Amino acid sequence: MTTDLTTRSGPEGTAARRTSADLLRRVEDRLRSFLSAERQEWAEVNERAVVAIDALSELTASGGKRIRPAFCIAGYLAAGGDPDDPGIVEAAAALEMLHISALIHDDVLDDSDTRRGLPTVHAKHTALHADRGWQGESRRFGEGVALLVGDLALVYSGELMSRAPRTALAEWNKLRSEVMIGQYMDVAAAAEFSVDPELSRWIALIKSGRYTIHRPLVVGASAAGHRELAAAFTEYGEAVGEAFQLRDDLLDAFGDSADTGKPAGLDFTQHKMTLLLGWAMQRDAHIHRLITEPGHTPDEVRRRLVDTGVPDDVEQHIAGLVERGCKAIADAPVPQAWRDELTAMAHRVAYRKA
Amino acid sequence: MTTDLTTRSGPEGTAARRTSADLLRRVEDRLRSFLSAERQEWAEVNERAVVAIDALSELTASGGKRIRPAFCIAGYLAAGGDPDDPGIVEAAAALEMLHISALIHDDVLDDSDTRRGLPTVHAKHTALHADRGWQGESRRFGEGVALLVGDLALVYSGELMSRAPRTALAEWNKLRSEVMIGQYMDVAAAAEFSVDPELSRWIALIKSGRYTIHRPLVVGASAAGHRELAAAFTEYGEAVGEAFQLRDDLLDAFGDSADTGKPAGLDFTQHKMTLLLGWAMQRDAHIHRLITEPGHTPDEVRRRLVDTGVPDDVEQHIAGLVERGCKAIADAPVPQAWRDELTAMAHRVAYRKA
Numbered sequence: 064m065t066t067d068l069t070t071r072s073g074p075e076g077t078a079a080r081r082t083s084a085d086l087l088r089r090v091e092d093r094l095r096s097f098l099s100a101e102r103q104e105w106a107e108v109n110e111r112a113v114v115a116i117d118a119l120s121e122l123t124a125s126g127g128k129r130i131r132p133a134f135c136i137a138g139y140l141a142a143g144g145d146p147d148d149p150g151i152v153e154a155a156a157a158l159e160m161l162h163i164s165a166l167i168h169d170d171v172l173d174d175s176d177t178r179r180g181l182p183t184v185h186a187k188h189t190a191l192h193a194d195r196g197w198q199g200e201s202r203r204f205g206e207g208v209a210l211l212v213g214d215l216a217l218v219y220s221g222e223l224m225s226r227a228p229r230t231a232l233a234e235w236n237k238l239r240s241e242v243m244i245g246q247y248m249d250v251a252a253a254a255e256f257s258v259d260p261e262l263s264r265w266i267a268l269i270k271s272g273r274y275t276i277h278r279p280l281v282v283g284a285s286a287a288g289h290r291e292l293a294a295a296f297t298e299y300g301e302a303v304g305e306a307f308q309l310r311d312d313l314l315d316a317f318g319d320s321a322d323t324g325k326p327a328g329l330d331f332t333q334h335k336m337t338l339l340l341g342w343a344m345q346r347d348a349h350i351h352r353l354i355t356e357p358g359h360t361p362d363e364v365r366r367r368l369v370d371t372g373v374p375d376d377v378e379q380h381i382a383g384l385v386e387r388g389c390k391a392i393a394d395a396p397v398p399q400a401w402r403d404e405l406t407a408m409a410h411r412v413a414y415r416k417a
Numbered sequence: 418m419t420t421d422l423t424t425r426s427g428p429e430g431t432a433a434r435r436t437s438a439d440l441l442r443r444v445e446d447r448l449r450s451f452l453s454a455e456r457q458e459w460a461e462v463n464e465r466a467v468v469a470i471d472a473l474s475e476l477t478a479s480g481g482k483r484i485r486p487a488f489c490i491a492g493y494l495a496a497g498g499d500p501d502d503p504g505i506v507e508a509a510a511a512l513e514m515l516h517i518s519a520l521i522h523d524d525v526l527d528d529s530d531t532r533r534g535l536p537t538v539h540a541k542h543t544a545l546h547a548d549r550g551w552q553g554e555s556r557r558f559g560e561g562v563a564l565l566v567g568d569l570a571l572v573y574s575g576e577l578m579s580r581a582p583r584t585a586l587a588e589w590n591k592l593r594s595e596v597m598i599g600q601y602m603d604v605a606a607a608a609e610f611s612v613d614p615e616l617s618r619w620i621a622l623i624k625s626g627r628y629t630i631h632r633p634l635v636v637g638a639s640a641a642g643h644r645e646l647a648a649a650f651t652e653y654g655e656a657v658g659e660a661f662q663l664r665d666d667l668l669d670a671f672g673d674s675a676d677t678g679k680p681a682g683l684d685f686t687q688h689k690m691t692l693l694l695g696w697a698m699q700r701d702a703h704i705h706r707l708i709t710e711p712g713h714t715p716d717e718v719r720r721r722l723v724d725t726g727v728p729d730d731v732e733q734h735i736a737g738l739v740e741r742g743c744k745a746i747a748d749a750p751v752p753q754a755w756r757d758e759l760t761a762m763a764h765r766v767a768y769r770k771a
Contacts, residue, residue, distance in 0.1 A: 101594070105598060109602065109619065111602060112598050115601045164568075171564065172557070172561045172564065172565075195609075197608040198609070203526070204608050206560070207526045207604050208601065208604065211526075211597055211600050211604065214518075214522065214567075214571060214600075215597040215598065215601070217568060217571055217572070218571070218593040218594050221593070222593075225579075225586045232579045239572040239575070240455070240572050240573065243469070243565055243568050243569040244459060244466050246568075247466070247468070247566070247569070248465060248466055250561050250562065250565065251465060254546060254551040254552050254553055254558050255552070256551070265463065
């Protein structure tokens, strides 16, 4: 399906995709050059200082789908932004650096050991502390290092964004505070073990959908001076964002952990009330029991989800969301090539494999 | 001494102090109005979301010396900045909000239970989790909430600064990344139990002196469009900053915990290599042993410090630093009233009681 859509738009579509791919490459270069300049500056001051920066470089180089930079660039180009303005590269790089910060802190919150097949920052430094027999508690050290390295990435993201067009700042500020509040809500709901599908849906929406798709698009459109596209991008982004999050939950529950790079079914054991689980618990008392009462394994939950047809229902819902998103963009005042490209992007995030 | 200095400069000095005090009041108002607007916005969305914002409001309202806003405003006014430009209020409020973030995260790193006489964010939420019998580990929940609340303050500080004059951004960016790297170095040096007075001095310099005095001054001067004052402010700030840090160490080691609002001697037990301890360990093998070998109490260390005359020597060193700082400002191209005021401020931070 994706192939059809991406080839439909002819030469303009090809040009749009090329410009976008070129900007994404410049974002990669910018992330690298930014971190390497910081490293060089600090290495001259004190060689130990570079450990914090190297942790960010490793995570940046370890992969990642760069979804947020891609949507930011799409929003910018769809709004007619000048691809030669270096400000958009700074904005897109800032979104990725913010995400790196969020991943590092998130891994502490979830106590995850691996990320993209590598040890997480806190796991690595906890082990280092234990190996070396350093003073104090290894866990506090490892988590403390991850806290500070994540803070550094958060600060660097702000520094990158300070070189982006000022018109993008309002949306950027909203995006950042919203994701922190959303994260807090997620942690609180998991602890209280709230079984409130509406709350789960809302948390998923602000924490993941808006943060990943809708706001990056609007950051891009605002950087191009066309904040009025926010309405269409919001409609598109909220629908596609929910599809993205549901796919995430499906991959987490049923995916191969070699593909996602993190242990499968983690959200079950961490009692994270995902969109998928909220939905399943609401319609099936047995699922509710399996999750809320102790002694049940993720496998039991997984089997019951399959037996009651949840994955198929979710697939159907995802298809509806993608349709809604594409409809919103079909009516938006953007060039046809960008309507097509955003339609293709909706399919890519909703039907991704990892 | 302070009284003489602050009255010496006559009517101009009085006017300078009045303008500065007025701006500091506006910073308080801004912090309050910013947080209350955020609270109102989030309360309409979801009532639980306000917990994270309320944690920031409580910490902001619980006191604090506002040293960084004061130096930022002093740098701005000394450089001839317009006191009616709201941008300087945003910049000074941003520095305080950044500090609030640093305090919350620092309390996790140090596992401190109280701050300004109140439970720290992580201690409060750890206890809440345990009391309510919520899911998961209480410590991870409490520290996770503090991590996110600190992140939110860090994001809010950037939002405030985005409304300050753009000329202040370079110094602001430097200040933020430097304090994170300095914090990392501090945590690493404490874990490795590095007994390297040069390293301790350097960490104290970048983590505290520059962050507290020199860079806030330069943020202010840059906001006023006079970055060329950086040279004099750097000389002043590094000397007065070191005096500030040594006073901090003295208060921590010998002060009354009712005044500082945190448990006395914490830095001993956390094995933080303060400027004071680095110095004492270097000149006295017995101190070195008391600190590095297990089984010794802060009281033993404290007694030995007193017996070997360390506090008096440090007092003498502080006096020299204050003199050096005041000399740097005496030659700076700023109005006499501001030379006098900065001289008075140097004495206030170097000889503060808590």
